[in-house]
Amino acid sequence: MLELYNTASRHQEPFEPVDGETARVYSCGPTVYDFPHIGNLRTFVLNDILCRYLAFKGWEVHHVMNITDVDDKTIAGALTQGVSLSEYTQQYTEYFFEDLETLNIKPAWKYPRATDHIKQMQTLIEKILDNGHGYEVAGNVYFDISSFADYGKLSGIEPEELGGGEYTRLDDEYDREDAGDFVLWKAAKPDEPSWDSPWGPGRPGWHIECSVMSMEYLGPTLDIHTGAVDLIFPHHENEIAQSEAATGQQFVRFWVHGEHLIVEGEKMSKSLGNFYTLRDLLKEGYSPQAIRHQLLTAHYRQQLNFTLEGLEQSERAMQRLNTFIERLPRLPLPQGSSKEAGERIDEARSNFEQVMDDDLNVPGALGVVFELIKDINTLIDAGELRDQDRVVLRDFLVQADSVLGLMTNQLEEAEREPALDEEIKALIAEREQARNDGDFARADQIRDQLTAQGIILEDTAEGTIWRRK
RNA sequence: GGCGGCGUAGCCAAGAGGUUAAGGCAGCGGUCUGCAAAACCGCUAUUCACCGGUUCGAUUCCGGUCGCCGCCUCCA
Numbered sequence: 001m002l003e004l005y006n007t008a009s010r011h012q013e014p015f016e017p018v019d020g021e022t023a024r025v026y027s028c029g030p031t032v033y034d035f036p037h038i039g040n041l042r043t044f045v046l047n048d049i050l051c052r053y054l055a056f057k058g059w060e061v062h063h064v065m066n067i068t069d070v071d072d073k074t075i076a077g078a079l080t081q082g083v084s085l086s087e088y089t090q091q092y093t094e095y096f097f098e099d100l101e102t103l104n105i106k107p108a109w110k111y112p113r114a115t116d117h118i119k120q121m122q123t124l125i126e127k128i129l130d131n132g133h134g135y136e137v138a139g140n141v142y143f144d145i146s147s148f149a150d151y152g153k154l155s156g157i158e159p160e161e162l163g164g165g166e167y168t169r170l171d172d173e174y175d176r177e178d179a180g181d182f183v184l185w186k187a188a189k190p191d192e193p194s195w196d197s198p199w200g201p202g203r204p205g206w207h208i209e210c211s212v213m214s215m216e217y218l219g220p221t222l223d224i225h226t227g228a229v230d231l232i233f234p235h236h237e238n239e240i241a242q243s244e245a246a247t248g249q250q251f252v253r254f255w256v257h258g259e260h261l262i263v264e265g266e267k268m269s270k271s272l273g274n275f276y277t278l279r280d281l282l283k284e285g286y287s288p289q290a291i292r293h294q295l296l297t298a299h300y301r302q303q304l305n306f307t308l309e310g311l312e313q314s315e316r317a318m319q320r321l322n323t324f325i326e327r328l329p330r331l332p333l334p335q336g337s338s339k340e341a342g343e344r345i346d347e348a349r350s351n352f353e354q355v356m357d358d359d360l361n362v363p364g365a366l367g368v369v370f371e372l373i374k375d376i377n378t379l380i381d382a383g384e385l386r387d388q389d390r391v392v393l394r395d396f397l398v399q400a401d402s403v404l405g406l407m408t409n410q411l412e413e414a415e416r417e418p419a420l421d422e423e424i425k426a427l428i429a430e431r432e433q434a435r436n437d438g439d440f441a442r443a444d445q446i447r448d449q450l451t452a453q454g455i456i457l458e459d460t461a462e463g464t465i466w467r468r469k
Numbered sequence: 470g471g472c473g474g475c476g477u478a479g480c481c482a483a484g485a486g487g488u489u490a491a492g493g494c495a496g497c498g499g500u501c502u503g504c505a506a507a508a509c510c511g512c513u514a515u516u517c518a519c520c521g522g523u524u525c526g527a528u529u530c531c532g533g534u535c536g537c538c539g540c541c542u543c544c545a
Contacts, residue, residue: 043545228545313494363483381509400542
């Protein structure tokens with residue numbers, strides 16, 4: 001049974017969808033003001049693994065991820081570039097989707113945009129006001145945290161401490177009654193995009209967007225809400241307050257938070273010059289497969305120290321995986337099946353699910369896959385792998401990869417018919433003849449020529465097999 | 470100051486109160502090969518930051534020390 005660590009309880013708890021069929025998952029999506037960086041992408045990869053595994057467990061998955069396309073940063077960006085807000089956010093929204101596709105992240109069920117839900121936000125704010133949890137000051141609407149008894153429950157923050165102490169960052173921009181109160185609706189400033197509302201022209205606060213878009217598509221109670229740890233406070237705390245103040249029902253059953261990644265041991269930031277986007281890494285020649293793998297090497301609740309050396313290690317690990325997958329279908333194997341291979345694959349299948357059930361232990365799951373590869377290679381070397389084993393093995397790899405998403409392309413590619421040029425086939429045959437004749441100079445010449453074309457030859461006891469580089 | 474986490478081999482990283490402490494990368498030595506490639510075998514942590522405690526037994530639980538990181542209303 002799947003167990004997930006729930007930030008709300010600080011414990012790992014058995015999970016199943018409340019209705020037993022459909023897992024309703026909401027993830028905080030990007031604010032589309034810039035390219036996603038590698039840290040953002042780690043969180044999106046976590047969402048992906050979670051949703052893929054929920055599907056693996058047999059549930060329908062309704063995954064909603066919002067696009068925040070109106071906030072201080074997007075407004076400022078649009079102003080700087082001299083384009084409209086929607087033009088500005090549209091381009092970064094597209095970059096975001098491109099990056100998801102590059103990293104083999106499965107599309108969510110819905111990607112609602114904040115600006116398409118302004119009306120619903122106003123409705124929810126009115127509900128909050130009606131229920132006595134908010135107040136308006138000069139066109140700004142605030143949430144009154146003192147009216148919500150459970151405020152601070154998720155993050156463990158005491159409301160009394162907010163606004164006090166040396167870490168306060170309150171400014172005088174807004175007229176709040178209490179330092180901890182947060183804005184639901186912001187009155188428009190000159191030159192800012194705005195929408196009409198019962199409180200005058202303005203725009204929604206950031207937190208209200210997520211409450212509205214999650215409940216709009218998933219109902220008042222979500223099975224799982226994800227995000228990175230920095231969102232626990234204030235964002236998720238505020239979402240709970242708003243949503244439950246409006247509906248009177250539990251907002252989220254499981255809060256799943258991903259740890260940050262750091263770069264070369266330090267917090268990633270533009271000023272430190274250790275800020276990577278996916279595009280930066282691709283330009284350096286790293287493969288999307290290795291990047292995804294590197295993001296999966298640490299458990300999601302551990303900080304991941306992202307380094308270029310680590311990426312190199314992932315490249316090599318993926319090479320091992322790819323070589324295995326690509327040569328598997330071309331190995332000449334005797335008919336039948338072997339007991340030992342069957343047992344090993346069954347064991348891997350069961351271990352894989354067991355470690356993933358344990359709060360999505362992806363590094364453990366990778367260990368299971370690589371351990372199996374080693375065992376199967378040993379059987380191959382011993383001449384004990386049979387052709388039926390290969391079918392069962394491939395079935396397992398496909399199943400495991402429905403979760404990991406690391407070898408989708410390779411598995412498909414490997415199954416394709418060789419489609420080798422006649423010319424290449426002839427060269428391989430010629431090389432065979434040359435080797436038999438002892439003309440190794442000619443044989444090596446042909447091998448080098450094919451290597452240059454990206455075809456790698458391997459001489460096995462059963463004949464020469466090939467794979468692409 | 471408050472809250473959370475981490476410290477396992479050269480590097481990355483799982484892990485369990487007690488059989489051989491996964492797996493990947495790197496290294497060394499072999500096997501296979503005409504040579505390669507791929508793969509396999511062996512070696513690379515008698516030990517899990519340090520000090521106490523609980524226990525028949527702890528690296529795993531508890532307390533403390535040191536070191537590192539993150540959050541505390543921009544932040545994935």
